[in-house]
Amino acid sequence: MQVVILAAGMGKRLDNLTRNNTKCMIRVNGITLIDRALSQFSKMKLNRIILVIGYKGKELKEYVGDSYNGIPIHYIYNPIYDKTNNIYSLSLAKKELQEDDTLLVESDLIFEDAVLDKILSDPYPNIALVAKYESWMDGTVVTLGSDNIILNFITKKAFNFDHKDSYYKTVNIYKFSKEFSKTHYVPFLDAYINALGCNEYYEQVLRVIALLDKPDLKALPLSGEKWYEIDDIQDLDNAESIFADEDKKLKAFQKRYGGYWRFPSLLDFCYLVNPYFPSEKMKKEMKANFDILLTEYPSGMQVNALLMAKYFGLIPDYVCVGNGAAELIKSLMSLLTGNLGVIYPTFEEYPNRCEKHNIVSYFPSNADFSYSVDDLIGFYDDKDLSTLLVINPDNPSGNYISHTDILKLCEWTKMKNIRLIIDESFVDFSDFSYEDTLLLNSTLEKYPLLVVVKSISKSYGVPGLRLGVLASSDRNLIQDIRKDVSIWNINSFAEFYMQIFNKYEVDYKLGCERFIKERKRFFKSLSSISYLRVIPSQANYFLCEVIEKYSSSELTSLLLSKYNILIKDCGTKKAFSEGEYIRVAIRSTEDNNYLVHALKSL
Template sequence: MQAIILAAGLGRRLGEYTKNNTKCMVEVNGVKLIDRMLGQLARLDLRRVVIVVGYKGSELKAHIGNRYDGRLNIEYVENPIYNKTNNIYSLSLAKEQLQQDDTLLIESDLIFSDRMLPMILNDPHPNLALVAKYESWMDGTMVRIDKERNIVNFVPKKAFRFEDVDDYYKTVNIYKFSREFSCRQYVPFLDAYCKALGNNEYYEQVLRVITLLDNSNLKALPVGNEKWYEIDDVQDLDIAETLFAEDEEMMRRYNYRYGGHWRFPKMLDFCYLVNPYFPPEQLTEEMKANFDTLMREYPSGMYVNSLLAGKYFGIRQQFVVVGNGAAELIKSLMEQSAGLTGVVFPTFEEYPHRLSKDDIVAFYPDNNDLSYTADDLMRFFEGSGIKSLLLINPDNPSGNFIPADDVLRLSRWCAGQGIRLVVDESFVDFSDDFEHNTLLRNSTLEDNPRLVVIKSISKSYGVPGLRLGIMASADEQLISRVKKDVSIWNINSFAEFYMQIFNKYQADYTQACHKFISERARFMKRLQTVSYMRVLPSQANYFCCEVLGKFTSHELAKKLLAQFNIMIKDCNTKTFLEGKNFVRISVRDTADNDRLVDALLALDKQ
């Protein structure tokens, strides 16, 4: 067995990274791609490694030098016209070597787990392509396979159809060819293809022809959950460095993204705080049916969008302002705050981060459950001189909840003290009896003119990608100031259309919330079977859990990510929870929740 590595390309899309080096000399977490790949090949029983070089080939050869002497027999093939050809020509230059032995064919811009080369070598089929089920980040050649793992078609870019993605597998660009296949099928077709269509093509096109015209016996081997990535541009490089980072660095890289985790579809994200049962498929299909119009048309301004938000929640247009997520409104509101602000810790820190530390009067619960009541807050803040009081209800990350009647009692107390009460009820629809717990009613707002209600539509409605939030108050001057503070087109057409059609799906939403509440109760019982965790009661879509004895919260988060590709929130970075070993775990659907508990129980046995 031998290996042939194609490493002649320019790698233009990597910009500065390939200005003076070929792509395989790019570093991922401090290790060059070629060094990682040759190290993996050195663990195999190979007769030789043939590297086809072109752009910056002399630099590549100088870097490799003699470092693999005694472990790998490395030979080079030169592609002198690398800037005028594609990889079909690079492979054709190595066709003599290709016909001399069974071959692993590998593209040099790949990073992959150590298990993948043994996987393909140990499979009994002589002619094999490693493939991965299609995911949204993938680009390039796709294949279709039958039930016996035969590749029945190669799908080039120009033939790609999004409606067929459920049937697609992406070629990982690691192949195993028998000497017989190379001699009798691949190389003859390679010569004919180059003569007919030229050298500016891709070698997979030859495989496509063979598959269509001949019984090639070329099989596919799905890689499952094995990690790999193809690095074509700077974003690919960033994602690869995250996927292949070690424990501590991996956590850091995931956390600084603040979202965008859809780029890592195999990672199960329990930091993600949304409703797992909404929106329904029909709503999604209605959005898709209007995609072309929404993408091509400007959204409306604040007048129409505040009208839609009023319709959405059943409140007056002049009482509501729409934000590009609640975060935009939080920023505007907090920057307009004057005087001291009362803040309950631990909490959602987007609010206090907008304030000077000198302007915060902090309340800390004095119990192990991080719980507090309206009476606790009134006693603590009496005579404190605060001008505003912030209440996240249910709170994040504790899940503490103050019933609506008590919040209104707190609101009346605040009014008597000349205090503005800001209530963020982004998670209130996850609470028991949620239909009666919202403050978003005209009568409630009118009776409490110093009350400001903020709600993220991302959380309970399951549409965080739309970036929608609202702020409501009968203080029309405040609402007007915030409307003037944000951009006239602060939300896009997709978000606007969603607000327009939501009311048709109100019954589905109510049903989804009831289904969620039932699953939360079931999930809590399962979490309580984990011996090293104490689960706090919650009325939100997450649980705050104290990690006891066996691990620290940081160690637990790190082990779940490294061993199970599951991400939870380590709360050690939150004010008042530093060093107290709390984690926050979101509530997802039954299958995901059980997968997490199974992982936690497995760690208990280690």
């Protein structure tokens, strides 16, 4: 067998990264694509490796040399690489294609060894490796019939997103027998070039062959094996996360702070959402209005404040809408003066926006990090405090203060002239659910120093919309925050979501009830893991102490590398200097069961 690598292209979309190098000289985590590929191919029993070169071909040839680990390397030069596409590059190797069985690979690919193992171990001689179509993919897609026969190659013009679930993307790794090249591929390659010229792609030849009664070509779908095609700098960034070394992979994903839809096989137990809302009907209404929402400007702050006020039944002057709660937190913290009381462990977006010397820290003195209002009053009663922050339920501990006791805290802070910030982003997940909210006109008016913050993303399962609310009867504070944020700080999709939410409020309440049942079930399942101590929670996550076998970072890394599960390692959080802790989100029953299975397997 031989390998043919197409490496003549200019890689213009990689801009300055390919200004002085051909595409396969791009480095992913410090290793060039060509070095990685040659190292993988050297493990095979090959007669030779054929490199079709063009742009910066001389430099590539000097870099690679005439052999690699004893395998001879043969070069074919495409002198008109800047005027042709890859069909011409492959046609230059048509003589070589007919001399041996061939593995055909494009040079801008990165893949794990399992990808090669899969195609080489399959006994069928002529194979196009394919993967289920995902949103990040671009290029040739196919549809498959029974026994993985390729029914059709879908052109970009014929691509229909309504049918995307039936599409497979070609991985651009092919296995051709010598006979197939002689009887099928090369004759059709010649005919295609004669008819349509050299500015085409070699997959078009396969498209013609697939129409034959006996094409002798099958597809082989991948089943989770890792690969990526690098066409631009975004692809390179994604590839560096997917193919990071095991000791660096976790950090590579964590620093992205989301955007995990680019990695559809990743199961995200780190970020916190509602698995049971929005309803399918609500999503369909959003989709039905996609065109107009995409092409029209959103309203300004005044109109969106009216919508958010309607959303929660509040007076509009009490409300500020945020591009996620994070935008509102940033603005709020910049307006505060004096000392801030913070209960640790906590959601660190708040204290990170505050000078360290202004933070008055409280650490619960028990293994579950639980605390009561009396604990807080007892600790802070003699402290110089301007503002007290309470996350309820708390993040990451899941500690919950009842509505009655929260009102007791409101009374105490009012008496002490202390501003009280209550972040109730997770309150709808408590056993008393949405009934315990402080987002009531009567409550806000009774306690003018009360500020309530709520993340719509977390409670309502729409993190992609980036919605949050801050409410207070302190009109001056609300006006200052509104002036601080952009007039168009949310987009039309988020605005439309607020417009229609009330029609689906019953669905939301049912979703919260479903969630509470799943949390109870998941708690029992998670508690069966021998090396975890699961701390009871009233939120949509569990804080777990890793009591034996692993450190928190080891367990987090293992879940990512072995099962593509991302959880939160709390080892870096303040208050966890003793013990090892992780936080896991509560997702759907299916996802939760998969996590339990993974933990038991470990």
